[in-house]
Amino acid sequence: MFFETIYRWFASLFGGDLADFLSGYVCATEEESDGGYLGSNQFVTYGFIALGIALAVMLVYYYVINHPRFNRWWSWLLMLLVVGLFNIFIGALMTSGDLAAGNIDDCLINGENGGIYDSNCWMFGLANVFVSAIFFVIFSIGLKWWSTNCKRSPF
Amino acid sequence: MSKLYVFGIGGTGSRVLKSLTMLLAAGVKINADEIVPIVIDPDHAAADLTRTIKLMQDYNKIYNRIDHNNYNRNAFFGTKINLEIIPSVRMPLQNTENTDFKTYIGLPLMTDENGKHNANYALATMLFSEKNLDATMEVGFKGNPNIGSVVLNQFALSDEFKHFAASVNQDDRIFIISSIFGGTGASGFPLLLKNLRAISDTQSGCENVKNATIGAVSVLPYFDVAPDNNPDEMRRSEIDSATFISKTKAALSYYEKNITEANALYYIADNISKQYKNSEGGTTQQNDAHFIELAAALAVVDFASLTGLSTQNGQPQNIVYKEFGIKQEAKEIAFGDLDSKTNSTIKKPLAAFTLFCKYLNEQILNSYKDQPWAKDHKFDDNFLRSPFFQSELGDLKKSYLEWLREMNDNVRAFAPFDLREKKGDVFSLIKGETPAKIGNFRYILTSNYALFDAYLNSKQGKIKTDSTPEQIFVELFYNAIERLVKSKFRM
Numbered sequence: 001m002f003f004e005t006i007y008r009w010f011a012s013l014f015g016g017d018l019a020d021f022l023s024g025y026v027c028a029t030e031e032e033s034d035g036g037y038l039g040s041n042q043f044v045t046y047g048f049i050a051l052g053i054a055l056a057v058m059l060v061y062y063y064v065i066n067h068p069r070f071n072r073w074w075s076w077l078l079m080l081l082v083v084g085l086f087n088i089f090i091g092a093l094m095t096s097g098d099l100a101a102g103n104i105d106d107c108l109i110n111g112e113n114g115g116i117y118d119s120n121c122w123m124f125g126l127a128n129v130f131v132s133a134i135f136f137v138i139f140s141i142g143l144k145w146w147s148t149n150c151k152r153s154p155f
Numbered sequence: 156m157s158k159l160y161v162f163g164i165g166g167t168g169s170r171v172l173k174s175l176t177m178l179l180a181a182g183v184k185i186n187a188d189e190i191v192p193i194v195i196d197p198d199h200a201a202a203d204l205t206r207t208i209k210l211m212q213d214y215n216k217i218y219n220r221i222d223h224n225n226y227n228r229n230a231f232f233g234t235k236i237n238l239e240i241i242p243s244v245r246m247p248l249q250n251t252e253n254t255d256f257k258t259y260i261g262l263p264l265m266t267d268e269n270g271k272h273n274a275n276y277a278l279a280t281m282l283f284s285e286k287n288l289d290a291t292m293e294v295g296f297k298g299n300p301n302i303g304s305v306v307l308n309q310f311a312l313s314d315e316f317k318h319f320a321a322s323v324n325q326d327d328r329i330f331i332i333s334s335i336f337g338g339t340g341a342s343g344f345p346l347l348l349k350n351l352r353a354i355s356d357t358q359s360g361c362e363n364v365k366n367a368t369i370g371a372v373s374v375l376p377y378f379d380v381a382p383d384n385n386p387d388e389m390r391r392s393e394i395d396s397a398t399f400i401s402k403t404k405a406a407l408s409y410y411e412k413n414i415t416e417a418n419a420l421y422y423i424a425d426n427i428s429k430q431y432k433n434s435e436g437g438t439t440q441q442n443d444a445h446f447i448e449l450a451a452a453l454a455v456v457d458f459a460s461l462t463g464l465s466t467q468n469g470q471p472q473n474i475v476y477k478e479f480g481i482k483q484e485a486k487e488i489a490f491g492d493l494d495s496k497t498n499s500t501i502k503k504p505l506a507a508f509t510l511f512c513k514y515l516n517e518q519i520l521n522s523y524k525d526q527p528w529a530k531d532h533k534f535d536d537n538f539l540r541s542p543f544f545q546s547e548l549g550d551l552k553k554s555y556l557e558w559l560r561e562m563n564d565n566v567r568a569f570a571p572f573d574l575r576e577k578k579g580d581v582f583s584l585i586k587g588e589t590p591a592k593i594g595n596f597r598y599i600l601t602s603n604y605a606l607f608d609a610y611l612n613s614k615q616g617k618i619k620t621d622s623t624p625e626q627i628f629v630e631l632f633y634n635a636i637e638r639l640v641k642s643k644f645r646m
Contacts, residue, residue, distance in 0.1 A: 067601060068608035072525055148612045152530045 003047025006134065010127035016113030018095065018120045022046070027107035035107070046094075050087050050128055054135035057083045062140075062147035076154035080136055087132040092125030158237065158327040159187035159459055160319065162246075162347060164195045165339030166203045167374050167451075168332045170442065173207040174452035176214055177558050180551060181508035182230030182633075183501055186459040187328070189235040193319060195246045195310060195343050197292050203442060206554070208244050211236050213551045220543055220625040227619075227626075229633040231508060240322045246315050248292075248306060256302055257288035296338030300406070303342030311350040321359040323367060330455050331371040331417075335406045336399040344371060345414060352416040352469040365469045368418045370458035373410070375403055375424030377447040418464040419475040421454035423447055427486065429566035443561035446488055446569035449501075450479045456500060487568040489586045502571075503646045506585060507636045509559065509572055510607075512552040513584075514632075517576050518604040528611040528635075532620070532627050543625050578603060582643045590643040610635040 004023060011019040024039035061070075061079045096118055098104055109116045144151050163172040172192055179185065192211055196204050218232045238244065250259060257263070257279075265276035280288070287302055296303040310316055323329075331347055333340030351369060354361045376399040414420065425447055457477070465472045485492040490502050523529040523539065538544060562569040572584050581603040582590035593599075593606070601609045614634040618627055640646050 066597075067605070068522075068526060068612060069605045071527075148616075149527065149609055152525070152527045 003131075004041060004043040006047070006131050007043045007127060010130055013127050014124035015116065015120045017108045017111035018116050018124055020111070020113075021098070021104050021108050021116065022095075022124075025105075025108065027105035035105075046091060046128060047131065049090055050132035051135045053086045053090075054083050054132045055139055057086075058136060058139040058143060062144050062150050066147055066149045068149045071150040071153040073154040075150075076140065080133060083132050083136050084129040087128040088122075088125040090125070091128030092122045095124050096121035156188045156324075157186075158189045158191050158322075158324065159185070159455070160191045160193060160323070160327065160329045161455055162193045162195060162329070162331045163207075164331065164333040164343035164347065165337055166196070166198070166201055166442065167334035167337065167340055167448070169194055169196065169201065169204045169207040170444065170448045171332045171372070171374070171451040171455075173203070173210055173558070174444065174448040175455055176207070176210050176236065177555055178449070178452055178456065178501065178504070179234045179236065180214055180232055180555065181501075181504035182233050183456060183504045184230070185234055185456050187234065189237040191237045191240050191319075191322075192244055193241055193246055193315075194244050195248075195307065195347065196339060197248045197251045197296070197306065198339075199245070204245075210551065210554050211238065211244065213547050213554075216547045217543070217551065217625075217629075220547075220623060221629050222622055222626045227630055228637065229630045230504065231511065231629055231633055240318055241315050243315070246310050246319075247313055248310060249313070251292040251306060254291070255288070256283070256290050256292060256306075259292070260305060262288060296342065299338045300342035300402070303338045304346060307339070307343045307346045308350075310347075311354070316350075317358065320354060320361060320364050323360050323363040325363055327363065327367060328459065329364075329367045329369045330458055331369070332374070332451060332455070333371070334374040335410075336374075336376045336403045340374075341402065341406050344373065345409070348414065348416050366466045368461075368464045368466060369416065369471075370419035370421065370454070370461070371414075371417050372421035372423060372451045372454040373406075374447060374451055375422065376400060376428065377423075377425040377445060378428045378442065415474070416469065416471065417474065418466060418471040419458050419461055419477065421451070421458070421477045421479070423451050423454070423479050425567060427567045443565050444558045445565045446562055446567060449562065449569060453497065453500065454479065486566070487570045490571045491587050503640060503644075505571070506644060506646065507633075507640050508555065509574075509584065510636050510639065511632055512555050513574075513576075513581075514604065514607055515548070515552050516556065517578065518607065522604070522608050526608050526612060528608070528615040528631060531615060532618075532624065532631070534624070534628060538624055538628075581607070582639075585644060588644065591645055593642050607635065607639060610638050614638065 007022070008019060020037075022042040024037045024041045026035050026038040028035035057079050061076070099109070099116060099118065099121060104116055114120075140154070144153070161172060161175065163169050172194065175190070179190065194204060194208070198204065214232060215236050215238050218235055221229065221232060223233070223235075260279060262276065262279055265273050265279065267273045283301060287299055290296075290299065290302060292302070292306060296306070329351065331344055333344035335341050335344075348369065348371070351364055351367070354364045358364075379399070410420075429443075429445075454477070461475065463473075464475065480494070481488060481492050481497075482494045483492050490498055493502075519539075523534055529535070556574065559572060559574060563572075563574065571586055573586055577583065584590075598606060598609060611631060615631055618631050618634065620627065622630075
């Protein structure tokens with residue numbers, strides 16, 4: 001629920017149908033009765049990946065690189081960009097993979113909320129960037145103070 | 156609280172005091188709690204004198220802004236230079252301004268009742284040439300010790316001398332710096348020594364002065380001055396370096412027989428010398444710093460550590476004679492040319508303080524806005540605009556680097572450091588030594604001033620913060636530089 005809540009802040013970017021798919025929505029079929037949120041919630045997976053990448057890059061920046069010439073605001077922004085790049089591709093490529101593999105039910109692909117196209121997948125990748133950026137900012141603020149050279153980056 | 160009174164007589168006295176101040180700023184340890192500098196020089200406008208006094212005033216301001224408690228590691232500015240006993244630093248000479256020597260000694264009044272010149276007049280004109288008698292004394296005695304020996308005899312009458320005498324305690328020591336080949340120093344040293352040992356019994360503190368342990372360094376010729384070819388003989392400079400050696404011989408001969416009141420006597424000389432522009436004194440008398448002056452300053456440090464010296468009834472029980480030497484002949488002296496004792500005294504402090512000054516000169520403006528060591532302690536624009544940073548530490552840093560450069564360019568040169576700005580090779584600072592590689596994996600990609608910043612950042616968390624910004628600043632830099640010097644120079 002935690003991750004889903006955050007991702008749904010950006011649902012207007014990637015569309016309600018993809019959001020429903022990622023929440024585990026399964027379409028109703030003729031053989032079985034009603035559809036619903038019967039599948040696994042993939043927001044949790046994406047959320048943990050985004051969180052893990054943000055944490056890893058944060059640790060690398062503050063405690064492995066930890067360099068006095070790489071502690072400016074732009075150094076931190078560069079690391080945020082790295083986090084963003086990882087997450088845009090992970091978000092976009094994994095969802096478009098699901099789309100291409102037919103893992104998404106037709107009722108969602110042709111859904112009432114605009115359906116799901118490749119562009120929705122890339123927009124989800126963008127949403128993934130925003131979510132991972134939130135984690136990176138929170139981790140940076142909370143854990144930077146023990147870094148000798150970068151504790152004042154980005155502020 | 157033991158004090159070491161250091162009298163600097165004449166231009167050489169001022170320049171040696173300047174070298175001593177530089178050594179103390181760098182953290183050279185001296186066995187005294189306080190240094191009390193006193194300059195005796197009738198040439199009030201001499202650039203060497205004014206530069207030295209300004210330097211000591213800056214040093215004193217910095218000293219007063221930082222803590223000197225035992226829990227601090229900082230050794231920069233570690234010894235107090237006391238400017239309270241004689242705030243002007245100078246021991247004034249009265250009636251030497253706007254007057255010539257013949258008026259000073261009252262030559263026109265040396266007449267009998269008939270107005271004819273008397274025997275005193277005859278004696279005076281025999282002892283002093285016409286040029287001597289017409290000489291003015293605003294810029295010193297222009298290489299004429301016979302004038303100096305008359306005029307300097309009065310300084311014991313000044314309030315400053317009385318303040319000095321009253322402040323001397325039993326364990327305090329006195330050191331006298333003078334040159335032997337000029338006018339002021341050559342005449343002032345024996346007179347001062349005589350005045351100290353034969354101080355009036357009515358003077359406050361007289362017993363402590365009379366029986367104080369006294370040391371002195373006599374600096375023999377180590378520079379020449381260019382001949383003055385002015386066709387007007389009366390306007391020609393009285394300073395003639397052709398007479399330096401003969402004057403030295405005459406003075407040494409006098410010292411041998413008459414200087415028996417000092418507990419320790421240091422002699423220093425050099426057989427290579429540089430020729431300076433001829434200046435009788437005043438604002439144009441500004442000689443470049445020289446290694447001989449640094450070595451003479453080391454005599455002060457050595458004297459403070461001497462043991463077994465005693466004086467009874469104004470007479471030393473034993474006299475120590477010392478000279479200074481280097482390990483091997485070199486026109487450009489580096490640390491490798493100095494003997495181990497000299498190196499153990501000056502090498503680490505000078506290397507550390509030079510790194511400090513170079514960082515302030517070359518790097519701090521690029522670092523203070525981003526580095527945690529600066530941001531955490533608010534070493535911001537306001538701090539960098541403060542009087543401490545600008546006019547005290549800033550001026551002293553400038554003077555220190557100038558002092559090193561002057562010694563580097565002089566003959567014989569003292570050139571232990573490569574002072575060029577080399578941000579890509581900061582630690583090739585000590586000539587003839589390859590900086591060590593740092594084994595710590597943490598710093599494997601960090602070098603030059605980035606390494607300096609990294610050490611500042613790593614040390615800043617350990618600095619006591621309940622102190623003034625100036626104290627934190629100096630303490631932080633000393634800690635970081637001490638570690639740098641240890642890891643890069645193995646000192």
